[in-house]
Amino acid sequence: MNLVKQVSSYGEKIDSCLQRIANQLFLNASFIDNIGLLNGKMGIAIFFYHYSRYTGNKIYGDYAGELIDEIYEEINTNTPVDFANGLTGIGWGIEYLVKSKFLEADTDEALSEIDNAIYRSRINSPILINDGKDLFGYGLYYIMHLTGGEICDDDLNTLMKKYHLIFLTDECERILIQKHYKRFNIESLSVDTINSFIWFLLEMHRLEIFPYKSEKVLQAVPGFIDDSLRNNDDIAGTGQLLSLTGFMLPYINDLVTKDSLAELLQSSFLKVNLKELSDEILVDSFVKKTWQKIVYEPYVSSNMESVDTFNKIFSIIDNEEGWNRRLDNLNKNNIGLTGLSGIGMGLIFQRMMGESRSTKLEIRTENNKVKIED
DSSP, rough: OOOOHHHHHHHHHHHHHHHHHHHHHHHHHGGGGOOOTTTSSSHHHHHHHHHHHHTOOOOHHHHHHHHHHHHHHHHOTTTTSTTTTTTHHHHHHHHHHHHSSOOOHHHHHHHHHHEEEEEHHHHHOOOOOOSSTTTOHHHHHHHHHHHHOOOOTSSSHHHHHHHHHHHHHHHHHHISSSSSGGGGGGOOOOHHHHHHHHHHHHHHTTSSSSHHHHHHTTTTTTHHHHHHSSSSOOHHHHHHHHHHHHHGGGOOOOOOHHHHHHHHOOTTTOOOGGGGGGGHHHHHHHHHHHHHHHHHTTSOSSOOOOHHHHHHHHHHHOOHHHHHHHHOOOOTTSSSSSTTHHEEEEEEHHHHHHHHHHHHHHHHHHHSSSOOOO
16 A cells, blocks of 8 residues: 555544544533542643644634633632642643644733742742742743743743742752752652753743853762662653763763763663553553643654554544443543543644644655655
């Protein structure tokens, strides 16, 4: 079979699966009480905006807008601040949607109340992570809030955002160098937590905001990296850590440490045999890579699963028995970007990359430059 036709046929199966996911999310999204980015309505809204653009169907975009309205209505004094479930993730999501041209808004105005709540929480919190698995939501949000619009040092809003970011860099020093988290019975930091800190510090350095301090704190990160890579079975999390480590290497001053990290990046102990992984682990890894791609751009390792890996994953997702089992277990904890919405987003990204590749193949074959067959 001609490979272009094979890609097209496979794409139709993905589109059918995406329609089923959209239908389920349509039926269930409004009934969950989590309004957050990774585990709740904000992530579902992001899926529907992408799906609307992908299909060209305005209905899905309108529904996403309704979810955003529900999110704003449901924010209250008990809404948490964390990135996965709370205000920093919600604020990040609004900036993402505006930056991606799904929404038109002045985010300084649209996020003013969320900003105030996040600021109050920040100054009243003795440490800015809830536990060893928490993402550095304050840092992720404030970077997105700064870069979501025009950066002008003559503008008071820009200066205030940079002020917050400088404070957060000091917090990184307290956590990563002084290990302040141990005072709060947090024994260690997860690979996800480390990833979020490294991303923040790399962005601070790129934006040239307090670069001396961000580079100083990065010197303390290799110890966390070594521990995370050698004592972790989280494929997607460690894969993202490897990618971030590669971007971080130029800023490590100690040559021995730099060589050690380079050796870690090249070592074979992180290579994974897909045949040894359960179906559940493969799908969970696919979902996690998807939300990491959204959150950690541009420091992600790749835009697309390998063909063999994706074929394996999609066969699991599209399997009727597995699909029915997933629906039977559908609940408020597995419907967001860490669950069904994440599967949908991953399929959209993969489909779009597949279309791009298929188009290139068609151009090449039409020009008789290459004959491609199975």
